Amino acid sequence: MTVHQHSFHKLTPDFVMDAVESQGFHCDCRNLSLNSYENRVYQVGIEDAKPLIAKFYRSGRWSSQQIIEEHQFSLELAEHELPVVAPWQNPAGESLFRHHGLKFALYPQQGGHAPEFDNxxxxxxxxxxxxxxxxxxxxxxxxxxxxxxxxxxxxxxxxxxxxxxxxxxxxxxxxxxxxxxxxxxxxxxxxxxxxxxxxxxxxxxxxxxxxxxxxxxxxxxxxxxxxxxxxxxxxxxxxxxxxxxxxxxxxxxxxxxxxxxxxxxxxxxxxxxxxxxxxxxxxxxxxxxxxxxxxxxxxxxxxxxxxxxxxxxxxxxxxxxxxxxxxx
Missing domain, CATH: 1.10.510.10 (Transferase(Phosphotransferase) domain 1)
Known part of the structure; x- marks a missing residue:
């Protein structure tokens, strides 16, 4: 097993909330793991606000440049009023963050259900x-x-x-x-x-x-x-x-x-x-x-x-x- 594959062992509830709070949010201790295997994704409760989705990237898969380029594409689509869920940006315009060696991004929660392709x-x-x-x-x-x-x-x-x-x-x-x-x-x-x-x-x-x-x-x-x-x-x-x-x-x-x-x-x-x-x-x-x-x-x-x-x-x-x- 490689170092890369060990990286997700850090993701305790405290680690996830600390990462989110490092970007200025205040968590309300609700933390739900969502269905994801390539990366790790959590719904994190925020005090007096809607929950955020925290996505932690698998180490060694994408470079920071590749992740940022993905973010920029979805943000570009959102700017053209397309219904995409783009990452949250801090006041400096950053969307990719690090917490104790793990890269992560934050997204607004989006409800909905799977589309009916038969329709x-x-x-x-x-x-x-x-x-x-x-x-x-x-x-x-x-x-x-x-x-x-x-x-x-x-x-x-x-x-x-x-x-x-x-x-x-x-x-x-x-x-x-x-x-x-x-x-x-x-x-x-x-x-x-x-x-x-x-x-x-x-x-x-x-x-x-x-x-x-x-x-x-x-x-x-x-x-x-x-x-x-x-x-x-x-x-x-x-x-x-x-x-x-x-x-x-x-x-x-x-x-x-x-x-x-x-x-x-x-x-x-x-x-x-x-x-x-x-x-x-x-x-x-x-x-x-x-x-x-x-x-x-x-x-x-x-x-x-x-x-x-x-x-x-x-x-x-x-x-x-x-x-x-x-x-x-």
Whole structure:
């Protein structure tokens, strides 16, 4: 276990409240741990005010420059009146702080519930919000945050699993299968042509969108990076092909009101889904020495898990061979 993975052991209730109070707030001793594994997140009660959300960053993952750049992006979106939950800034304009070696940020509490992606009216609204977001995201690139690419999400993820995690009885099957998947990923990227990479949220699943007052509020830009616009759209699609096309049509009807979507990016949906699958297993593997992970994901790294993973990847191989979705 590395020093980086030990860092969260400091996060006692007293430590969390001391960190928040170091920025001039007065805690009322209410402290609730929220569901988060990559970082650690707490709802902290504040005297005579609404609670704050304190987010403590995993040491060694993002540099200070990368975190600040993420903050600046969400603050830029908020300045354009987009419904994002941006970090709190102190009077000096700072949003990233340190307390005894741990980096942290503070956010206003935002209520809401997960959006209903089955509701086409909701998808129309989400499309409009994402179109506005991407119009701003395309103005300039990130300087410090990474790009979603096949090397980091695909090849490096597969190499880690092959070298350290795949059971011997599945190594040959996993190696042959992932070789084919990586080849198809590269072919899919090439077939899409000249891809426009912009600043995106990067992780637009339902847990990172809070629906309130008939509108979405985007939270947790921790995975924000340079990527094709479709990265923020494809996770909202589900079900049979006809259903996905209807959902996509609703999303893009709203999206294109504010920013032009390149239909060539539809070729990337299954490519990006495959990269996410490969990256997710590698993410669990990289964090397996964090004591929170075996508790939260007890099924990972078992023989049964890898058998099921190979079946899912074979299904994804078939999905990569299907023609891309087409607009109505």
């Amino acid at each position: 086409l009216d909701n998808l129309l609204i989400l499309g409009r919000m994402l179109g506005r977001m991407h119009r701003i995201g395309a103005v300039k690139p990130f300087r410090y945050r990474p790009t979603l690419d096949s090397l980091s999400f695909g090849h490096e993820s597969v190499a880690l699993i092959r070298e350290n995690f795949i059971p011997a009885e599945y190594r040959e099957s996993y190696t042959a299968l992932t070789d084919q998947l990586l080849e198809k990923i590269e072919q899919g990227l090439a077939a899409a042509g000249q891809i426009r990479y912009i600043r995106v949220h990067g992780d637009c699943h339902s847990g990172n969108i809070l629906w309130r007052d008939h509108a979405p509020h985007f939270v947790d830009f921790d995975d924000s990076r340079m990527a094709p616009a479709v990265q923020d759209l494809w996770m909202m699609l589900s079900g049979e092909r006809s259903r996905k096309i209807s959902q996509l049509d609703a999303l893009l009807e709203g999206y294109n009101e504010f920013f032009d979507f390149d239909p060539a990016e539809l070729r990337l949906i299954e490519v990006l889904r495959t990269l996410r699958m490969l990256h997710y297993s590698a993410w669990l593997a990289r964090r397996w020495d964090d004591p929170a992970f075996p508790i939260a994901f007890p099924w990972f790294n078992s023989v049964r898990y890898w058998g099921e993973q190979i079946l899912e990847l074979r299904e994804q191989m078939a999905a990569l061979d299907e023609p891309p979705l087409e607009l109505l």
